[in-house]
Amino acid sequence: MGKATATSSKKKAQHSPLYRDITEDGGRLRENPRASKKSKSLKGEKDEEYIDAATSRKILQLAKVQQEELEEEENMLNKDSNITSKYRFQVPEDSEEEEDSDEADAEEFETLGEYDDADEEIEEHISEEDAKLFEQYLNSQKTFDGSQSYNLADKIMAEIENKKSQLQRTEEGEEEERGEGVMLPPKVIAAYTQIGEVLSTWTHGKLPKLFKIIPTLNNWEDVLYVTNTPSWSPHAVYEATRLFVSNLGAKEAEKFIYMVLLERFRNDIADDENHKLNYHLYRALKKALYKPSAFFKGFLFPLVETGCTSHEAKIAASILSKISIPVLHSSVALSHLLTLEYHPAIIIFICTLIEKKYALPYQTVDDLVFYFMKFRRAANANGDMMDVEDDVVRREQKLTVGWYKAFLAFAQRYKNDITDDQRDFLLETIRQRFHNGFGPEIRRELLAGKPRMSEGIKETEPEMMDIF
Structure with missing residues (x-):
């Protein structure tokens, strides 16, 4: 094997220039050098x-074209002036005596009396309608006193204020026109009258859609009146009660x-032979x-205050006994019943x-104690027994x-919730x-009871609220 020459080793050690690597990877290099600030400034001055x-x-x-256009416009103006000069008003020779100086104009404006005749001539040409409009404008610029601007x-x-008075008049007029009737469109009255006829014989199935939307209406009472509620079947009364009680507020x-x-x-109780309430009406209650x-x-x-029989009270009380009622609602209702006059029907609801x-x-509890205490007798000055509540006991001697x-x-229930004096x-x-x-x-139940711990309110007792 021969030795590698120095030239060959130098050639292997060489590599491609950097700009080639950059351009091959997608880069760009500035080919022309940047111009210096001096060269830029010199170039700008040359430009x-x-x-x-x-x-x-x-x-x-462009300058020549603009000059030609200006000359054409001047020629047109000169032609127009020549045409109008032919029809221009010719001043008579007598007017030469009048001077157009500023001094003469000033003297004319100082003498106001000279314009009185001209004003009278202008007033003659003004129509009555224009005069009225002018007076209205002047009046609008004054207050009710006529002193200052409005x-x-x-x-x-x-x-x-005018709008309010108009609304009040319209509302009063509508109330007078309404009277005891129902202000509804004729189509609505016709539709819900037919629904009332359907509900008078309805026993099962789906209720009409027009009837289901009644609770969502603002004037639902008027629409319900049109359906003739006394003629509804007991089945329709039950379904309507479910619909309205669940969708309406208290x-x-x-x-x-x-x-x-x-x-x-x-x-229903009065019309029935056995004086019984229909099952579907019972469910509705x-x-x-x-x-x-x-x-x-x-x-x-309302049932108690307008006169209720014992039979009606027993039927309604059976509903109270079967349904769970919140304690606050029951306590407030009980307190209200205790304030009414003695009647056997009221006693049935109180007992329930x-x-x-x-x-x-x-x-x-204190209201109940005072209610039962009303029926005791006390001795008068002669030692004879008399009624504490004469008007109550005399009506019901027994x-x-x-x-x-x-x-x-x-x-039995509240013997431990009363004080010794109340006992x-x-x-x-x-x-x-x-x-x-x-x-x-x-007597045995009262004696077996224990006095309540304090005269105040129970620790776990909720506050009495006006929930009605």
């Missing part, structure tokens, strides 16, 4: 000093219960109780709510069995209003 022949030729041509804020306030559901269920409840405040204010309280065995607040049942249920008053009441069947049992 500013010299203009080539082509550009100077174009500039001269600003924008006063105008806006005046327009607002206050709106109260209106529906009062409008539909209360009258149907009374009429149970559904209505899922909004307790609406049920109490829309059904129970007591037998539900709620953990009533002390406020409601207390009903329901009253003693309610008293016994209260003694003594209740024992005195049962001694005076003794009953052979209930008296001994009530």
Whole structure:
């Protein structure tokens, strides 16, 4: 093997230049060197000093064209002036006496009396309509007093007051026109009248879609009135109760219960031979109780306050006993019933709510104690016994069995929630209003009780709120 020469080793050690590697990888190199700042400045000065022949030729041509256009416009103006000069008003020779100096003009403007005749001639040519418009404009620039200018804020306030007065007039007119009728379009009245006819015989299936959208309407009461609710079938009443009670708020559901269920409840019991309530209406009342405040204010309280029979009270009380009601709603309803005059129907509802065995607040417990204490007698100055509540006891000389049942249920459930003084008053009441069947049992329950720990509110007791 021969030795490698020095030249061959030098050739192997050489490599390709850097610019080739850069260009092969997609890069770019500046081929021309950058111009220095001095060369740029010199070039700019040269450009500013010299203009080539082509550009100077174009500039001269444009200047020539513009000059020709200006000359044409001047010629046109001269022609127009010659034409108008033929028809120009010729001044008579007498007018030469008038001078056009500034002094003469000043003297003319100083004498205002000279223009009176001209003003009168102008007024003759003004029409009556233009004069009225001018007066309105002048009046709009004055206030109601006629002293100062009428600003924008006063105008806006005046327009607002006018709008309010117009709205009040329209509302009053609509109320007068409405009266006791229903203001609905004729097509709506016709459609919902047909739906009412369908609901009068409806027993099963799907309700009409037009009927399902009634709870979403703002004037749902008027639309419901058109359907003739007293003619609905009991099945339709149940489905309608489910629909309205679930989709309406408490206050709106109260209106529906009062409008539909209360009258149907009374009429169905009165019309039935056995004085029983239809099963579907009974279910409808149970559904209505899922909004307790609406049920109490829309059904129970009006039923009691307008006169309720014991038979109706028993049917309605059976619904209360079967449905779970929140304690606060029950306690407020119980307190309201205790404020009403004594009636056997009211006693049935009071006994039903007591037998539900709620953990009533002390406020409601005290109301129950005072209610039973009303029926005790006290001695007068002569030692004779007299009624504490004469107007109550004289109406019912003999207390009903329901009253003693309610008293016994209260003694059994709340004997540990009363104070010693309240216990003594209740024992005195049962001694005076003794009953052979209930008296001994009530006495035994009251004596077996323990006084409540404090006069305040229970630690675990919720606050009494105005939930209605």
